[in-house]
Each structure stands twice: as C-alpha cells, then as structure tokens.
Amino acid sequence: EECAATLGVPVPTIYVANNPTVNAYTFGTDDDAFIVLHSSLVDLFDEKELKFVIGHETGHIQNKHVVYGTILNVLLQGGSLFWPWLLLPAKVPLSAWFRRAEVTCDRAGLLCMPDLGAASRSFLKLAVGSRKLFAELDVDEFVKQAKDGRSGVGRFSEAFESHPYLPKRIEALRLF
Numbered sequence: 001e002e003c004a005a006t007l008g009v010p011v012p013t014i015y016v017a018n019n020p021t022v023n024a025y026t027f028g029t030d031d032d033a034f035i036v037l038h039s040s041l042v043d044l045f046d047e048k049e050l051k052f053v054i055g056h057e058t059g060h061i062q063n064k065h066v067v068y069g070t071i072l073n074v075l076l077q078g079g080s081l082f083w084p085w086l087l088l089p090a091k092v093p094l095s096a097w098f099r100r101a102e103v104t105c106d107r108a109g110l111l112c113m114p115d116l117g118a119a120s121r122s123f124l125k126l127a128v129g130s131r132k133l134f135a136e137l138d139v140d141e142f143v144k145q146a147k148d149g150r151s152g153v154g155r156f157s158e159a160f161e162s163h164p165y166l167p168k169r170i171e172a173l174r175l176f
Helices: 002-007 039-044 047-062 066-082 084-112 116-128 139-148 153-160 166-175
Strands: 013-017 024-028 033-038
Touching: 002 047, 002 084, 013 039, 024 047, 024 066, 033 039, 033 047, 039 047, 047 066, 047 084, 047 116, 066 084, 084 116, 084 153, 084 166, 116 139, 116 166, 139 166
Parallel strands: 013 033
Antiparallel strands: 024 033
C-alpha cells in the first residue's frame, strides 16, 4: 500500500508462490496487473529489502511495463521452445527494452524504500540465493565485477539476457 501510494498507482494484488527460486515478477495488463513473490524471496529478504522489491515491481505497473514484460516472459518461457528462429528478431530488442525497464523500476523501488543498503542487499541475496553465503559477500567487490565485465567477450552475453547484470544495477542505483 505504501509503495502504491508513493508511485501513485492502485494497490496491486500480491500473490506468494511456493517456489525455491528467489524471484518476483509482475504479470497481467496495464489495467489489471498483479505481483508474484516467490516464497523463498519472502523467507530470505528482510522487511526493507522486501519493500524495495515490491516497490520495483510496482514500478512496472506505474511505468506501464506490464504488457510488454508479460509478452517477453511468454516468449522466453514458451514460445522459444517451438519457434526459436522466428522469435529471435522480437526477443533481442524486447530484451534490450526490458533491461532498461528494470533499471527504471529499480529507481522506483528506491523511491519506495529509500535505503541504498537495503536495495544493494536485495541484489546480493538475489545473486547468491543463500542466507549462509550472503554473510560472506562484499558489496563493493560485487560491484567491481561490473567494471571488470566491461572488457572482453563476456560483455556481449548480456545482450541476450532479459535483466541487466546485478552489479550494474547496484552501480546504477548508486548513481541515481
């Protein structure tokens, strides 16, 4: 409710899905959107980190990303199995758009939960997926990986991903 009020959108329906993968997403249409949080995310994240994630997902609603995000998900999950050669021309530019949309929604999450530490921790927890290993991570070393990844052949692999690399997202939030 607080995130919806901050971003000026109606309060979305939120579902919790029993799923061991740490993830959250927004589905539906621009007029009828809902947020899904995986149970593992709810268990791993503290209240501030969870509010950042809900703010991020609410940002997709505010910025009218829901329809295109849902289409991309369908292409990535189902359509690619049947017609990968047909869908590649649509998937690459749609994925590029979605990577930019993710950065926009990270900013919405930071507006809802104005705590850069909580936002950064949410990305680290998303990256490692383990409460035990999380304690050993260094956020500055993690962000340094973004700079290291800008050279070499590996930098081109992000072009085929739907989300920007997590160190880049932390770096973008620091700049914001």
